[in-house]
Amino acid sequence: MSALNANELLRVESLAKTFTLHLHGGARLPVVHGVSLSVMAGECVVLGGPSGVGKSSILKMVGGSYLAGEGRILVADGERVVDVARAAPREILDLRRRVVGSVSQFLRVIPRVAAIDIVAAAAQEAGFDRDAAGARAAALLARLRLPEALWRLPPATFSGGEQQRVNIARGFAGAHRLLVLDEPTASLDAANREAVIALIAERKAQGSGFLAIFHDDDVRARVADRIVDVARFSDREAA
Ligand SMILES: Nc1ncnc2c1ncn2[C@@H]1O[C@H](COP(=O)(O)OP(=O)(O)OP(=O)(O)O)[C@@H](O)[C@H]1O
Numbered sequence: 001m002s003a004l005n006a007n008e009l010l011r012v013e014s015l016a017k018t019f020t021l022h023l024h025g026g027a028r029l030p031v032v033h034g035v036s037l038s039v040m041a042g043e044c045v046v047l048g049g050p051s052g053v054g055k056s057s058i059l060k061m062v063g064g065s066y067l068a069g070e071g072r073i074l075v076a077d078g079e080r081v082v083d084v085a086r087a088a089p090r091e092i093l094d095l096r097r098r099v100v101g102s103v104s105q106f107l108r109v110i111p112r113v114a115a116i117d118i119v120a121a122a123a124q125e126a127g128f129d130r131d132a133a134g135a136r137a138a139a140l141l142a143r144l145r146l147p148e149a150l151w152r153l154p155p156a157t158f159s160g161g162e163q164q165r166v167n168i169a170r171g172f173a174g175a176h177r178l179l180v181l182d183e184p185t186a187s188l189d190a191a192n193r194e195a196v197i198a199l200i201a202e203r204k205a206q207g208s209g210f211l212a213i214f215h216d217d218d219v220r221a222r223v224a225d226r227i228v229d230v231a232r233f234s235d236r237e238a239a
């Protein structure tokens with residue numbers, strides 16, 4: 001396996017994905033092919049392109065929740081390089097705890113767990129001890145302006161924007177070197193978007209890298225170091 005360059009956190013090479021719809025007679029739905037990109041330390045690479053072109057699918061393959069069809073997804077884990085496209089499930093889980101963090105478009109959590117405990121649990125999984133994890137969770141929820149009255153409540157009944165801020169806090173609670181973000185600011189108002197932009201800038205300055213999707217042009221312009229147009233890798237466009 002080839003090594004990554006110095007400061008390279010992620011290199012995707014010739015990645016392809018075709019969904020096979022088993023419930024629909026095994027119909028095959030090609031999505032992307034030949035996806036190549038890389039993310040350096042301190043850099044935010046944003047995926048662009050129209051709806052359905054395969055942006056979220058690429059993020060999910062990098063995060064290990066979708067299986068890659070073909071190609072390589074090389075991730076730096078200290079001195080090691082892991083190919084997520086070929087890693088065993090156990091290895092992917094370990095990587096997600098320590099190295100590759102993610103913020104999905106919507107919060108999915110276990111019912112009845114308090115917001116602050118959801119965030120603290122993510123910090124503990126990433127290696128912070130109990131006290132440090134609790135402090136980190138509180139600091140993140142405060143920065144993301146979640147009212148303190150909500151911290152000890154489960155997010156099931158929170159508004160969309162409140163749930164999303166818990167989701168973002170959870171994604172940022174660890175010390176992941178690489179973060180994948182799928183439209184994290186879509187349901188946020190201007191002040192809350194600012195808080196997320198500041199968090200991203202801070203983590204970039206600390207050397208983290210981002211692979212992200214933002215529909216909001218203003219947010220994108222402010223956080224993106226590079227934009228990769230996924231349409232050029234799309235099987236859909238060619239069809
Ligand atoms: N689990 C899945 N099973 C089958 N098809 C899927 C699955 N996930 C995604 N797809 C299909 O892959 C295509 C790309 O979806 P994807 O969510 O990656 O697009 P996107 O670029 O993120 O779009 P949007 O901007 O609307 O979020 C879509 O046609 C979608 O229906």
Ligand SMILES: [Mg+2]
Binds near residue numbers: 055056057
């Ligand atoms: Mg998407």
